[in-house]
Structures are given as structure tokens and as C-alpha cells.
Amino acid sequence: MNKGREKPVKLLLTWAGSGKWYLFASVLCAFLSGLLVIGPYVGIYRLMDTVLLGTLTKKELTDSIVPVTVTTILRMVLLGLSGVLSHKGAYNTLFRVRCMLIEHLAKVPLGYVNERSTGEIKTVLNENIEKLELCLAHNIPELVSYLTGPIVIFAYLMTVNVPLALISLLPLLLDIPVMMAVFQKMSDMLPEANESLAGFNSVMVEYIRGMRLIKAYRMGSKSFQKFREAILDGNRAWNRISKKTAPLYAVFILILESGLLLIVPLGGRLFLRGTITGSVFLLFTYIGSLYLTELLPLQQLSGNFAQAFSGITKVKEILELPVFEGGDAFPERRDITLKGVRFSYDRKTNVLENCNLCIREGEKVAVIGASGAGKSTIAALISRFYDPDDGEVLIGGKNVKSIRYETLLAHISLVFQKTFLTRDSVFDNIRMGMNASLEQVREAARAAQIDDFIMSLPDGYDTKVGSYGSRFSGGEKQRIAIARAILKNAPILILDEATSAADPENQMEIDKAIRNLSKGKTVLIIAHRLSVVGMCDKVAVVENHTISDIGTHDELLSRNNYYRRSWESYESARSITYGKGGIGG
Numbered sequence: 001m002n003k004g005r006e007k008p009v010k011l012l013l014t015w016a017g018s019g020k021w022y023l024f025a026s027v028l029c030a031f032l033s034g035l036l037v038i039g040p041y042v043g044i045y046r047l048m049d050t051v052l053l054g055t056l057t058k059k060e061l062t063d064s065i066v067p068v069t070v071t072t073i074l075r076m077v078l079l080g081l082s083g084v085l086s087h088k089g090a091y092n093t094l095f096r097v098r099c100m101l102i103e104h105l106a107k108v109p110l111g112y113v114n115e116r117s118t119g120e121i122k123t124v125l126n127e128n129i130e131k132l133e134l135c136l137a138h139n140i141p142e143l144v145s146y147l148t149g150p151i152v153i154f155a156y157l158m159t160v161n162v163p164l165a166l167i168s169l170l171p172l173l174l175d176i177p178v179m180m181a182v183f184q185k186m187s188d189m190l191p192e193a194n195e196s197l198a199g200f201n202s203v204m205v206e207y208i209r210g211m212r213l214i215k216a217y218r219m220g221s222k223s224f225q226k227f228r229e230a231i232l233d234g235n236r237a238w239n240r241i242s243k244k245t246a247p248l249y250a251v252f253i254l255i256l257e258s259g260l261l262l263i264v265p266l267g268g269r270l271f272l273r274g275t276i277t278g279s280v281f282l283l284f285t286y287i288g289s290l291y292l293t294e295l296l297p298l299q300q301l302s303g304n305f306a307q308a309f310s311g312i313t314k315v316k317e318i319l320e321l322p323v324f325e326g327g328d329a330f331p332e333r334r335d336i337t338l339k340g341v342r343f344s345y346d347r348k349t350n351v352l353e354n355c356n357l358c359i360r361e362g363e364k365v366a367v368i369g370a371s372g373a374g375k376s377t378i379a380a381l382i383s384r385f386y387d388p389d390d391g392e393v394l395i396g397g398k399n400v401k402s403i404r405y406e407t408l409l410a411h412i413s414l415v416f417q418k419t420f421l422t423r424d425s426v427f428d429n430i431r432m433g434m435n436a437s438l439e440q441v442r443e444a445a446r447a448a449q450i451d452d453f454i455m456s457l458p459d460g461y462d463t464k465v466g467s468y469g470s471r472f473s474g475g476e477k478q479r480i481a482i483a484r485a486i487l488k489n490a491p492i493l494i495l496d497e498a499t500s501a502a503d504p505e506n507q508m509e510i511d512k513a514i515r516n517l518s519k520g521k522t523v524l525i526i527a528h529r530l531s532v533v534g535m536c537d538k539v540a541v542v543e544n545h546t547i548s549d550i551g552t553h554d555e556l557l558s559r560n561n562y563y564r565r566s567w568e569s570y571e572s573a574r575s576i577t578y579g580k581g582g583i584g585g
């Protein structure tokens with residue numbers, strides 16, 4: 001990982017890996033092409049000299065034209081080659097940086113990722129990294145070529161006439177502080193522009209994700225308004241940058257192009273005194289006053305570099321998000337304990353306080369409580385999506401912090417309330433990168449009560465899942481998630497039961513799937529429907545930021561008011577739907 005305050009260019013070269021050799025080669029070609037800029041000028045000077053002296057011959061003409069032609073062609077070839085090499089290096093680098101970011105984000109605790117909006121992460125992965133392409137493939141070779149040309153011309157002018165050459169350089173010396181001020185202003189203001197771009201991306205992602213809601217509640221104009229605001233916000237940020245930098249740009253250009261005002265009077269006097277020849281005077285009037293304008297694109301480049309550097313900082317920020325590294329093997333015992341846990345998402349309001357829980361190996365515990373009581377938070381702490389602020393989460397007597405993170409996750413199957421399906425085949429959606437055959441996947445799907453449904457799809461297990469799983473109902477998606485967990489066969493199961501009520505038939509299938517999934521495992525089920533209590537050994541009640549009570553169904557029924565009330569309302573709802581029956585029936 002790249003920690004500390006490394007220079008952006010150094011960081012970029014580290015990220016580029018072997019791609020940096022393409023970048024170096026491209027810079028070398030750009031440098032050589034910059035050197036060749038001098039060819040045509042030398043040729044033209046020779047021609048002028050001979051024309052003015054009246055000594056032009058056919059041979060002189062050829063001797064002047066050949067270097068002009070050869071250097072011009074060679075320069076073009078080198079520039080082209082530089083472009084090809086820089087693009088190869090740039091795309092290699094972009095690929096590597098994106099992979100590094102994705103790999104790193106996969107290891108970062110979910111809490112840190114959740115603190116950033118999807119739009120912010122998208123901006124880094126997309127726009128900020130694209131700016132690196134512009135910088136690596138175009139701006140760096142251009143910078144080398146733009147700088148080399150004027151340096152070589154200056155060196156050549158020095159060989160012709162030292163005082164005039166030095167005078168020709170004056171505008172540049174005056175322009176350096178102006179250029180630095182432009183760069184500084186851009187660097188200071190870019191974070192604001194980046195923020196508004198991230199804001200725009202967030203609004204865009206929200207808009208696309210919430211399309212159903214927008215349509216259902218006819219929020220089109222309101223969402224459009226948000227979109228408009230986000231775009232205007234970006235425009236305002238860029239307008240502010242332009243206002244601050246445009247006057248400086250104008251000064252930069254004025255100074256750089258003022259060479260003629262110095263060279264013509266001075267060179268004219270020297271010529272009239274006979275100190276320099278006519279061709280030297282013309283050479284300086286033409287080239288000496290113009291060659292610095294080759295540096296004009298630098299003002300554009302300074303803006304691009306500031307943007308690229310700001311992108312590099314954003315990438316670096318993500319790569320520096322802490323990851324859980326190292327740690328011990330998974331313990332032999334698979335019991336789960338929460339000891340005096342306190343946790344807050346915002347470091348202000350405690351979601352859990354002095355929370356204690358003990359789930360023995362192979363035991364199944366249902367967690368119930370009002371919406372927002374903290375049930376999912378308990379599950380998140382066990383799977384180390386977050387770490388408690390106080391207290392400990394132990395598995396097999398070992399603090400989860402001391403267990404290797406990947407190993408911890410490999411031993412826990414998580415089934416979330418909302419199932420996320422990737423845009424792959426159903427087969428890949430169940431396999432989720434595991435090395436399983438079709439028969440093993442089907443066996444898991446059969447246990448999850450979803451095999452028949454999958455086989456009825458047009459392409460069976462090869463059927464492609466639409467975006468966000470749009471082809472499947474909530475219940476079907478949940479059974480696919482259960483099939484995944486069955487296939488994973490981890491010893492600990494954390495199941496955040498879906499809140500939305502499926503139809504009775506679907507519900508029975510889901511319950512059967514959950515029973516199959518939880519066989520022989522240490523299980524924590526966040527029970528939104530009390531029917532799952534029937535398959536659990538104990539029930540834990542989350543109230544007042546803690547687990548207020550834990551016991552069997554009968555124990556809680558006799559002593560816990562919250563549980564009794566919940567059970568009674570569940571029973572009365574059941575009697576309306578099915579007629580009366582026992583728990584979980």
C-alpha cells in the first residue's frame with residue numbers, strides 16, 4: 001500500500017508497474033522529437049543567410065532543404081511512436097489502478113465503504129482514473145516535447161548571438177510565477193469541483209436505482225430538479241475556477257507573446273550598428289520572438305496536471321483505507337459471544353450499549369426486536385463489517401479481530417434481507433466464484449427449494465439474470481441466496497430474514513430452505529416473521545439498545561412483555577390467514 005506523502009508522479013509510476021517502461025520510452029521519443037524541432041529553423045536560417053548574401057547555389061539549396069525534410073519527417077515518426085507507447089503504458093496503468101482499487105475495496109471493512117456514497121466511489125473509479133489517461137497518454141509526452149523544443153532553440157540562438165538570445169528568454173522568466181499561480185489556484189479549487197462531480201454521480205446513481213419509486217410516485221420533476229441542481233452545482237464550481245484562473249491565463253499569454261517588443265528594437269539597433277548581420281536580425285525577429293509561444297499549451301497542461309493530481313489523491317485516499325490484515329486461523333469451536341458491546345455508526349448515538357449474547361456451537365438463535373432496534377447491527381458486528389467501540393465479539397473464545405479476516409468470512413454464510421444478483425447466469429449467481437459443478441449447484445438449489453423454478457426458465461441454469469435481478473421475485477431471489485449459502489456450507493450462518501411477506505406457498509418453501517440451510521450450524525436468524533422462531537432453540541429480544549432477554553419460546557412467552565405482545569399479534573394474524581396452529585407450522 002502507498003502510505004504517507006509520496007509525490008503524485010512517483011505514486012503513478014509505482015501504480016504503473018511494468019507499464020512504466022512504455023511511459024519512459026514514450027517520454028524518450030517525445031524528447032528526441034523535441035530535439036529535432038531545431039532542424040527546420042537551422043535550414044531556414046542557412047537559406048536566409050545565403051539569400052541575403054547573394055551566395056545561394058543549387059547545392060546550398062539542397063543542403064538546406066534535406067535537413068529540413070529529414071528532421072521534419074523523423075520528428076513526426078517519433079511523435080507518433082511516442083503516442084502509441086504512451087497509450088499502451090497509460091491503458092496498462094489504468095487497468096492496474098482500477099484492479100488495485102477494486103481488490104482493495106473488497107478487503108476494506110464494509111463500514112468504511114458505506115461511509116462513502118456510491119457516486120463518490122464511481123467518480124474515483126471512472127472520471128478520476130480517466131483523467132490519468134489524459135495525463136499519461138497525452139500530457140506527459142506533450143510536456144516533454146513542448147519543453148524540449150524551446151530549450152533546444154534557445155541553445156541554438158545562444159550559439160548565434162548571446163545578448164539577443166538572453167533577451168528572448170526574458171518573457172519566460174517573467175511568466176514562471178504567473179504559471180505557478182495558475183497551477184496553485186487550480187489545485188486549491190479542484191477538490192470543490194471534484195466534490196460536485198461526486199455529488200452529481202450520486203444523484204445519477206440514485207436516479208437510476210430509484211427509477212421505480214420515481215415512476216410510482218411521479219417524482220419525475222422533483223428528481224429532474226435534483227439532477228438540474230447537481231449539474232448547476234458543477235457548472236458553478238467550474239465557473240468559479242474559470243473566474244479565478246482566466247485573468248492569470250490572459251497575463252501569461254500576454255507576457256509570453258511580448259518577445260517581439262523587445263527583440264525588434266534591440267535587434268534593429270544592433271543591425272544598424274553593424275554588430276549583427278541581416279540574417280541574424282531576421283532570425284531573431286522571426287524565431288527569437290516566437291519560439292516561446294511553443295510553451296503556450298503549457299497553461300492548458302497545468303490545468304490538466306492539477307486535475308490528474310487531484311484524481312491521484314482521490315485514488316490514494318481509497319487505497320489508504322485500512323484493511324484487515326494478518327490474524328489467526330479460525331478457532332476449533334464455533335460458538336459466538338458478544339461481551340459488553342457498545343457500538344455507534346456516527347460516534348454520537350449508541351445503537352448498542354452493554355450488549356451481551358451467547359450462542360453455543362450448533363445452537364440456533366432468533367433475534368427479534370422493533371424496526372431500527374439494532375438486530376442487523378449485531379449481525380454486522382459478528383461478521384466484522386464494523387468493530388465495536390467497546391466490548392468484544394468472540395467466536396470460539398477468540399476475538400474476531402484476531403482472526404484472519406478472509407478466514408472469518410469464509411466460515412460465515414450471510415444471507416441478507418435484500419438479495420443482490422449479479423448480471424451473470426443463475427449458475428454463476430449461486431456459485432459466486434466457488435469451485436462447484438453443476439450437480440453440486442443443483443443439489444444446493446434443490447435444498448433451497450428453487451431447482452424446479454430454475455429448470456423451468458428458458459435456459460435453465462444458464463439463464464441470464466437481468467439488471468439487479470429484475471427477472472426474479474423477492475422470494476425467488478431469497479431462495480437463490482439460500483442456495484448460495486447452502487453451497488458455501490460455512491459452520492456459522494447469519495440470516496437476515498426478508499421483511500416483505502411472500503405468499504404462503506413461497507413462504508413455506510423459504511422456511512423449508514432455511515431449515516435445510518441451518519442444519520448442524522451455529523445460527524443467528526434476524527426474525528422479521530415469528531414463524532422462524534419454531535426452528536430456533538432460543539429467542540433473543542433486542543430492546544433499549546441491548547439484548548434485554550434471551551430464552552426459549554416458552555420462557556419468553558411467560559416472562560417477556562415485548563415477546564408476548566409480538567407473539568399474540570403474530571398468532572392473531574396467522575389465525576386470519578391459516579386458521580390456528582402451533583409455532584412455525
Ligand SMILES: Nc1ncnc2c1ncn2[C@@H]1O[C@H](COP(=O)(O)OP(=O)(O)OP(=O)(O)O)[C@@H](O)[C@H]1O
Nearest residue numbers: 114345346351369370371372373374375376377378
Ligand atoms: N450504515 C449505517 N449508518 C448509520 N446508521 C445506521 C446504519 N445502519 C443502521 N443504522 C441505524 O442504526 C439503527 C439500528 O439499525 P439496524 O439496521 O441494526 O436495525 P434493525 O433492528 O435491523 O432494523 P430492521 O428490523 O428495520 O431491519 C437504526 O437507527 C438505523 O437507522
